[in-house]
Amino acid sequence: MIKIRGFSKRYGQFVAVDSLDLDIEQGDVFGFIGPNGAGKTTTIRFLTTLLKPTAGKAWINGYSVTQQIDEVKRSIGFMPDTFGVYDGMKVWEFLDFFATAYGLPRSKRRALIDDVLDLVDLTSKRDTLVNGLSRGMQQRLCLAKTLVHDPPVLILDEPASGLDPRARVEMKALLRELQKMGKTILISSHILPELADFCNKIGIIERGKLLAAGPVKDVIRSIRQNRVVRVVVSAQMETCEVMLAHHEHVKNLSGADGEFKFEFIGNDNDVVNLHKDLLEKGVPVVWFQEEEADLEEAFMKITKGLVA
Numbered sequence: 001m002i003k004i005r006g007f008s009k010r011y012g013q014f015v016a017v018d019s020l021d022l023d024i025e026q027g028d029v030f031g032f033i034g035p036n037g038a039g040k041t042t043t044i045r046f047l048t049t050l051l052k053p054t055a056g057k058a059w060i061n062g063y064s065v066t067q068q069i070d071e072v073k074r075s076i077g078f079m080p081d082t083f084g085v086y087d088g089m090k091v092w093e094f095l096d097f098f099a100t101a102y103g104l105p106r107s108k109r110r111a112l113i114d115d116v117l118d119l120v121d122l123t124s125k126r127d128t129l130v131n132g133l134s135r136g137m138q139q140r141l142c143l144a145k146t147l148v149h150d151p152p153v154l155i156l157d158e159p160a161s162g163l164d165p166r167a168r169v170e171m172k173a174l175l176r177e178l179q180k181m182g183k184t185i186l187i188s189s190h191i192l193p194e195l196a197d198f199c200n201k202i203g204i205i206e207r208g209k210l211l212a213a214g215p216v217k218d219v220i221r222s223i224r225q226n227r228v229v230r231v232v233v234s235a236q237m238e239t240c241e242v243m244l245a246h247h248e249h250v251k252n253l254s255g256a257d258g259e260f261k262f263e264f265i266g267n268d269n270d271v272v273n274l275h276k277d278l279l280e281k282g283v284p285v286v287w288f289q290e291e292e293a294d295l296e297e298a299f300m301k302i303t304k305g306l307v308a
Helices: 040-049 068-074 091-101 106-119 135-147 165-181 217-223 237-245 268-280 297-303
Strands: 004-013 015-022 027-031 055-060 075-080 154-156 184-189 202-206 210-217 227-233 250-256 259-264 286-292
Touching: 004 040, 004 091, 004 165, 015 165, 015 202, 015 210, 027 040, 040 055, 040 165, 068 075, 068 286, 075 135, 091 106, 091 250, 091 259, 106 135, 106 154, 135 154, 154 237, 154 297, 165 297, 202 217, 202 297, 210 297, 217 297, 237 250, 237 259, 237 268, 259 268
Parallel strands: 027 184, 027 202, 075 154, 154 184
Antiparallel strands: 004 015, 004 055, 202 210, 227 259, 227 286, 250 259
16 A cells, blocks of 8 residues: 655755665554654655655555655545644634545535544534644544545554643544554654554664564564563562573573563473473462563664664
């Protein structure tokens, strides 16, 4: 649905994005991850036809971003990281303005506006002045504007920026609903936890270079050579520590007061046997769990070589 090949953008000697290749399939929710200034917004501006590339090409919904601009604009809904609202304009008028800009006929606009207001839970604010909405409601209204022409691809730049915790939860629930509707979503953010349980694929970009991309679990697993296990016991702490310290598959053991953490270099059967051995020695195991890596750990390890 989105294909980028060799995209580069330079400003004099400064390289904002360097030879980026990326594929996002239909129905993907792709998290574009990186710190401020990494190249996320530059890439998004290119995909939304707002920026000419120094080099490279891209296609959205089969249309060339540089050659078929009108078709691309009809195929995407773009929500920028910052947006303005119009003083003195009602919510429905705001949406009607954008529906008109997209060429939607008057006979269909009211129903479409009602549908998107219902989707973003703003039906009760239909006749409210836009500038009287809260920040979270304005964000939802901007998303409604993005959806008014029913595009198959959504490109969202920091959609939860500036929202309070409750509004963030509401935004994520709305994006999940859009995913169920079959939308392909590219969403950029530098707040990693909010993407961890939402995106099925991610790309990590730093200093203009795409360092990793693929299914979330695959990217996270790629940063660890060995599994990490956490064991909590309620008694027999010394026995547990000695057993773990002398176990052939345990490395880098740490912990105290009945809670231990270590790398485990064995296979699944070896994990089962370790648990069994602890119980057979009379060690009361309260917790025995493999600790999954998260996006923050993945990002820090993948970008480590570029941090100076």
